[in-house]
Amino acid sequence: MSEKAYTDQPMHSENRRADTRYIEKDLATQCLHAGERWEKGEFWTSSTPIHNSTTYFYDSAQELDDRVYDRKAGYVYSRAGSPTSTALERALSTLEGAEVTHVCSSGMAASHLALLTAGAGRDELILCSSDVYGSVYTMVESIFPHLGGRSILMDFTDLDKLEHVIKRERPKVVYFEVVTNPMTKVIDAPAVIDMAHRYGATVIVDNTFTTPYLLKPIQIGADFVSHSVSKFLAGHGDVLAGSVSCYREGFDRLHDILIQVGCTLGPNQAWLALRGLKTFSLRMERHCANALAVAKFLESHPLIHEVRYIGLPSHPQHETARRIFGARPEGEPARYGAMLNFEIADCDKDKAFRFLDSLNLILPATTLGDIYSLIVYPARTTHHQLGQEELASIGISPGTFRMSVGIEHIEDLKEDLDQALKACQ
Ligand SMILES: Cc1ncc(COP(=O)(O)O)c(C=O)c1O
Structure with missing residues (x-):
């Protein structure tokens, strides 16, 4: 040139x-x-x-x-x-x-x-x-x-x-x-x-x-x-x-x-x-509120072994999350995002697939951040490139699911999760 x-x-x-x-x-x-x-x-x-x-x-x-x-x-x-x-x-x-x-x-x-x-x-x-x-x-x-x-x-x-x-x-x-x-x-x-x-x-x-x-x-x-x-x-x-x-x-x-x-x-x-x-901020407000409510619901569910949501005090790095994402002014809800992770108790691949097939409202799809709630089974989707050892080393078990919580009405989300958890047993 x-x-x-x-x-x-x-x-x-x-x-x-x-x-x-x-x-x-x-x-x-x-x-x-x-x-x-x-x-x-x-x-x-x-x-x-x-x-x-x-x-x-x-x-x-x-x-x-x-x-x-x-x-x-x-x-x-x-x-x-x-x-x-x-x-x-x-x-x-x-x-x-x-x-x-x-x-x-x-x-x-x-x-x-x-x-x-x-x-x-x-x-x-x-x-x-x-x-x-x-x-x-x-x-x-x-x-x-x-x-x-x-x-x-x-x-x-x-x-x-x-x-x-x-x-x-x-x-x-x-x-x-x-x-x-x-x-x-x-x-x-x-x-x-x-x-x-x-x-x-x-x-x-x-x-x-x-x-x-x-x-x-x-x-x-x-x-x-x-x-x-x-x-x-x-x-x-x-x-x-x-x-x-x-x-x-x-x-x-x-x-x-x-x-x-x-x-x-x-x-x-x-x-x-x-x-x-245009609606990003508005959506995130609802995503965060719904995710906290879903996390609390799953944490108290008898068929769930573990829930990881950074907004739950039980999350190992909840305090770090509070510090990094900043305490909100008085009266403003906390912001911990829409992503959570849960483990179904005693779960193998067949049970995991039954759970996904039983969902009526939540989409079993491999993305995140949509207005719709989405659940993925990382071992067979987002992380399918990894071998068993690599999966285990980052904590992904046969019962691990990732949920991107959408902006639906919270009661509809709880109902769908509950019926799918019961149906897959
Ligand atoms: C955290 C993160 N980074 C990057 C990507 C890649 O994005 P895209 O699918 O738009 O190529 C994804 C996709 O899921 C993701 O979750």
Whole structure:
């Protein structure tokens, strides 16, 4: 390339920055307005239109050239983004308290991009929590070593052990989810971020489970935040999308890698995610209230061996969760998210399948964060890539189920769980 492609102030990051009009507003207000109605054309549109054009042109060759060389904000070719995806990016930057965000085609693409951007590659070590989403586990364990990198997957809840490994191995990248999947262990995110930085590592937090409703990892020092936007942020089980948010410094590399890999989020998917986001705060309020009620119900159920929900005082890391997710002002309900995990007593695979087949309302489906309640059997779905030993080492037994509690009426949820538990015996 004979000419420098980007100026010192590249517009591709300017474009995707947090929406300054709403930075100081409450999350509920940010969800509705951030990223929308950014520039007035001949008239305003209340929601950003779906811009399906693959390419863009301007009044003069010079105007196009200014966009190609990033001297002016705009669009050239939709693999680099569209006005619809930009609106979503501005909204997510605002919600996460990040400087800039890139959306992409899935949560897996987001994790992959974040790892590549943070420097994972030949001869570099990724230190990853062993309780991450199954496909991320497999990616870190197999893809990066195949490309000449190294990886260590370990339990991040023992901070002394973690520090010992970080000090000895000096990883390039540290990657974790704050509430683990599916065991709901709580990782002391502020302590891990601080520790990783002390030893020179770059930190990626996958905030899919916790969401900015519970935690904004960038604001406690994380370098990158990745999301499966397909989950709580979009919320309606009708879109596959991902995002990576970060500081301005990390963004150019992220942008370049995304364009070269080509895992762009299309305008239709971006629009669906943006529309879903409008009710994110409202949905989370109900998700959290329902999850606490379901957890209490299951904990007192005679056919249940164990319930793990970070909002229950019986959860081993309840106090850590209280500290990290912040005590709410007087009268405001606590925020512990929608994800819980339970174990049916004396359960083998056949009983587990009978339980799933007996559910009438709750969907036995392999995702999370939808408005609908969902139950998965991790050993045969999200974590099916893992062998028996690996499953046991992260606490997944033949009776373990993960539930993503939806926004249905709580009595209907209790009734469905109760009848399925009785029917599977
Ligand atoms: C925590 C977490 N991260 C990343 C992903 C991958 O997201 P996607 O399915 O959008 O690729 C998932 C998917 O379930 C997930 O649960």
